[in-house]
Amino acid sequence: MKLSFDYKGIKVTYYLTYKKAKAISIQVTEEGRVNVTAPRGTPVFAVMDKVKGNAPWIISELYGKANAKKEVKLLEQYTYLGKNYKLEVVVNPEIENTKVKMIRGKFVVETATESAIHIREAIIEWYKQKVTAKIKERFKEYSPLFDKMPKNIEIVDEQNLLFHGNAEGIVANAKLGMLPVEVIDYILVSSLCRLNCEDDKSENQKLEEVLPNYQKSAEWLEKNKNHLVL
Secondary structure (H helix, E strand, O other): OEEEEEEOOEEEEEEEEEEOOOOOEEEEOOOOOEEEEEEOOOOHHHHHHHHHHOHHHHHHHHHHHHHHHOOOOOOOEEEEOOEEEEEEEEEOOOOOOOEEEEEOOEEEEEEOOOOHHHHHHHHHHHHHHHHHHHHHHHHHHHHHHOOOOOOEEEEEOOOOOOEEEOOOEEEEEHHHHHOOHHHHHHHHHHHHHHHHOOOHHHHHHHHHHHOOOHHHHHHHHHHHHHHOOO
16 A cells, blocks of 8 residues: 655655554665555554654655765865865774864864765764754844744755744754855844744835845845755
């Protein structure tokens, strides 16, 4: 039986088979197929609840399988807050945890392995931490100007999403860390205006009030958003 559900805008399809079994089991194959086995007689709604409850793990496995299939190439330089830093990988078999940091104008990764997949994962995690901290910093700056603020912040590494926000929280791509601070401000303040204003007119008025020069950032984002790569 073929079933599917949506999780944070991602459609997950899985295949359900009933067999003589003790419990519901979920498997993600190397080909990226999600197979679910359930004991005979298990209500389909119980299976659906079980699968949805494991959505974060399933999606993580699916992305992991996809990344393992494709060749991962590291960039020669990485952009942070609008500035470029040349990548330097230092292989040290004696260290336990990969370290990512900026030193003297370089983006340095100290690692025990030369695996491009592993190095990129470490870089993405670094960006996630930096973006989370930067968003919190900018929200603190602008919070006195707004009544409502998002409750949660989630940073992801998804190709087709840059930023999404509502009252419950925001979901931002790690690539947000590549943008100049004024462009980050434009994205965040625009989101806060949508959250706090009743219509487009008041939303635009509030945006212009808080960021009088927002149009320049809007033009930069429109020109560059499709060329952001990590």
